[in-house]
Amino acid sequence: MISFPYAEEQRAMTNAAIAESGFSVGEVWLRYFSLSGDVDEYEVEAYLAGLMPMPALECDVLALAVNELIDDLPPRRRAPFSDELLQAHAASDGAG
Amino acid sequence: MDPYPPSSELGTTLGRIRGLALTQETAQHAVDLLARITQETTPNAFGAGVSLIHQAQRVSVGATDDLVRLADDLQYRLGEGPCLTAWSARGPVMVDDTSTDQRFPRWSAAAADAGVLSCFSVPLLRGRDSIGAMKIYSTMPATFGDADRARLAGIAVAAAALLGHVQTSETSTRISSELRESLRSRDLVGIAKGILMEREGLSEAEALTALTVRARTRGVPFRRLTADLVSDHDASERTEPS
Known part of the structure; x- marks a missing residue:
């Protein structure tokens, strides 16, 4: 079933991405299912744990699901520049 | 390939709703x-x-x-x-x-x-x-x-x-609406696959591959890509004389 030589690398990195972003397998599976994924939740969990392979296309749909979940996360807070704060305060003081 | 792949997943999904209701x-x-x-x-x-x-x-x-x-x-x-x-x-x-x-x-x-x-x-x-x-x-x-x-x-x-x-009744309502939403989304992917298969003569797997490649290269969420494809198809069907 596996002709793709880097299937194990894809699995490990997908699993690491899920772990790092803090999603549960249930959340990932629901998104994967909604993107037309065909493999059961139980088997997806087994795939992620490295216990069984999945067809290459399913692995890509799962990767897509994980990436979309990550894209939906709120972005990290950024540090403001001094002129941005000056502008923001000028605008709110002027309005108030 | 199984000609009716979604049925077992649908079973899992419905099983969850039923489990929650129980x-x-x-x-x-x-x-x-x-x-x-x-x-x-x-x-x-x-x-x-x-x-x-x-x-x-x-x-x-x-x-x-x-x-x-x-x-x-x-x-x-x-x-x-x-x-x-x-x-x-x-x-x-x-x-x-x-x-x-x-x-x-x-x-x-x-x-x-x-x-x-x-x-x-x-x-x-x-x-x-x-x-x-x-x-x-x-x-x-x-x-x-x-x-x-x-x-x-x-x-x-x-x-x-x-x-x-x-589970409180509130959580089970929330989860079942999530499941409804995901079924609708899955449905759209199915329709989009069908459109590509018909229009470009692709197999089902090729159509899905083409869709995922499009979503990645254009940076649009899969759900929006498939929804747009379906609504564009609807619009062109209405304007073309059959």
Whole structure:
């Protein structure tokens, strides 16, 4: 079933991405299912744990699901520049 | 390839919805049993009850008899009483004599009229959350001693651990709407695949591959890509003479 030589690398990195972003397998599976994924939740969990392979296309749909979940996360807070704060305060003081 | 692949996944999905719907019934059964066990192990108690409370509303109530149910209903109707206080203050509440106790004047008066003279209630605590309360009632004043209180407190710890996993109706509604949403999304992917198969002569797997490549190169969410493809197809079907 596996002709793709880097299937194990894809699995490990997908699993690491899920772990790092803090999603549960249930959340990932629901998104994967909604993107037309065909493999059961139980088997997806087994795939992620490295216990069984999945067809290459399913692995890509799962990767897509994980990436979309990550894209939906709120972005990290950024540090403001001094002129941005000056502008923001000028605008709110002027309005108030 | 299986010609009808979605069916087993649909089964899993529906199984989840059904499982969640059942948890309400399971909870009802569990609170009824707990009320009975509490009464049987507390000879001084005339009756016993268990309430699961979510945002000051009862979601399930178990009671050994109508008098317990009445005394319980009165608390929620009047918005005061030993169980509500046990639940919100997260500590035990003892009412030795409803005909003289002044902490819950309206409830005590109504309970005394109905024949409930003493009551002991403990919260059901799960971690930092208070998920409900258990109580024992008696038609005699000052019935419950230290042994009764310690026993009820012990039962409540076990009961809270058992009932803590029960989903509130709010969560099951939220999850089932998520599932509906995901079924709709999955449906759109199916239609989009069909459009590409017909238009570009692709196999089902090739159509799905083409869609994922498009989503990645254009940086659009898959859901929007498929929804756009379907609505564009709808629009062109309407304008083209057939």
